[in-house]
Amino acid sequence: MRENILLDPSGVDGCVSRSAGRGNERRGRLAALPGKSWLFTFVCGLLALLGMGLSAQASCVILGVYPSGKPLLVKHVGWPLMVTVFGLAGVLAAWQRPAWNWVRRWQTVIHRALDFWKIQPWWGRVLIIVGIGHGLISVGYLLNCPEDLFRQYQEIEEFASTPSRLFAGQPVANLEYHILRYRRVIPPRAQIAYRGHWEAMIVAYRLYPRRLFLLPEDVQRLARAWGDHRWLEIKTKGASRADAWTDEYWAARHPPAEIPPLGQFLADRHIEYIIRYDENHPELCQVVRLTPETGLARGHVLQEGTQR
């Protein structure tokens, strides 16, 4: 006569596998996976070694240790680390006669999971598979996190060191570099007219407590350029250009307000500097200081060296 007995919360049960060692039998604990566990252990161990090797290679690439020109297997550590973790987990799950308690506990968890899997209907198994998929994707992101962070800081440092870089064969201005330059050149609390694109909003935050203003004509230009972004064109492979008609449509419905004279606009806001930033034309990026005596009164803009 047999009966079904629910596992107790600790997961320790009187059921003992045939492959369990004597020590395990005495302790009444679950032992390693039965059957061809040696093959399973071997495959998992191989996976773990492979993952470790790939992680080491990817780490060398990220840290710049890997010699350039050599063939690359992987560039990121996330998935290789995941393979390592799962390989090790598999090895531990199938290890014969484990000596440590935590390994035995891990084997109990695996046994329970397998038992749970076996008795579930098809939909239960589908849910479990999707849940495991969610875990794998998320853990992949987690393991890749230090690398992503390292690369981001590396990129910021790189962009802050030179005024421009080559992107798809074209020179592109580095905003990070120019922001640092503006902070050096322009005193705090200065009022600035900014001539640029949507990055103006970021520059206003980074340059605070300096105040940024958009010239009226630039505001109207931005109002017609909601869809005009380099990243959007790249992301949509140019499909975003098809939305250009919306900008024209709303511009036609809302004709621009009357633009005040530039001199008056600058004088009203006590603007002392003008920043010009053009991502696509790094050579045009500049900081201009207005001379209070002549420039503001006549609405003239005089250029001055960037270093004060």
Added chain:
Amino acid sequence: MIGQCGMIVLTWLWLAVVWLSGWASNSLLVGFRSRQSLSGNERGNLAGDLATAFLTGVLACVLPLYVILAIAGRLTVIAFSAVLFIQFVVACLGVRSLVRELRHHAGGVRNWSGLVGWAFMVGLLASIIPFWGYDAQAIYGLKAKVLADGLSIYGPDFMDPYRVHYWNNYPLLVPLLEAQAFFWRNQWAVLTGQELWNDLAMPVLLWGFIVALVLQVVATTERHWPGRGPWMGLVFAITPMLWRWTEGAGLSGSVDVVFASFVLGAVLQLSQLPEMTQFRWGPFIQGVLFLIGACLTKQEGAIAAGAVVGALGAATVWKIWKAKEPLTSESARRGILSGVRCLLLVSLFVVPVFFFLHAVHGHMPAPPYSRPYLAAFHVDWLCRVADRPLTVGAFAGNEFVNNRWGLLWLLGTFSLFLPRLRPIAAATVFCRVYFLLVLAAYLGIFLVTPYPLQFHLHTAFARLMFHIFPVFVIITIEQIASLPWKSTALRREPVAG
């Protein structure tokens, strides 16, 4: 180096004060009981209490400043100091109670090790990054700096349409929170000779909201599925969108995680109302407070409030319909009256918030580059955008299988088609109707948006879905808990005798 480390430590300490003051406020108002047992449900309650404590603490330190701002137009050193002093005093009162509670539960933390480890890792991450998101800097960060600088919201910073200030008329709950952190960090920077307005580790503030979201999921899971709370919480917590720093994600500095946290709190508290036979003020007040928090965080709060009202109505109708009693019966009449009372009370508390927001932000001119949504409800425009449903649908389909959400959208959608063991409760109906109403409203926004569709979809879709994602996770967990799972049993020989 010491200056920067000190700034990070200061931010954590300030966050702890906010949390403790919320705990103490809740202890005084709601009266957390001393727990004698160590059941999973009790631990779930503790998780829920910790989450509501944080949200309450945030509201307690922001609402007074918002009122001062509305009246005086600016925040002074006295205002910042007074709020911190009161919070500190209240926090001191809460320390003993919290320590006692945590010690009481100290024995049952084994299942929580995964969540604690995750929270530690995300906390570490938050400590070493600044605000990197576009909205985080352009919309909320800039406002926070202006407010911390003691400048007026009725001055040119908010009133001059040509001042570079992205969406100057947005609600100020999060900027007020950040302004306090900026203010105290600046004092430290002055003392140590550091650069002012450094935003390194400012995402630590958002860490609190992320943890509050996860704790709410844990608490709700414990209610539906005792013992599984920490695990389901961990499944939710590791979702990349929740803790990454990319645009719109949890640590980016964007306020969507704050909004989602308040909304989830409001939904979970208010969904209890249709379930109850007798009206209780506790969940009602907490729910309404969190809904107010959501309204003061983002303009989408208006949609959330409307959806809550709709969900309350739907849950009441469901309850009466399931009771299978004629509408003329006494219990049906009582149910209708109870539902109407809830609707009226929620409206009574939330509608004044919109008047308040209008009074504070109504005078601020809309940016000249903005486009009016109301003008989009025009036949000419609607005829031109008739082909959008296909584009929006395809984009939504792609987004829901995007890796940044893991596979939770897929998991939830699949589970909803499976047969349940137990009937659907009114609280579940509330959550589902709320989710559907908000989803419909958000999709509707993209159908009529006056902005270029591709731009709007790529910049806003994921962050809007973030608002309802935790509610969807709760719906999913409740559904999975209701499925006819087969329990594990191991065979063994019966003991002789």
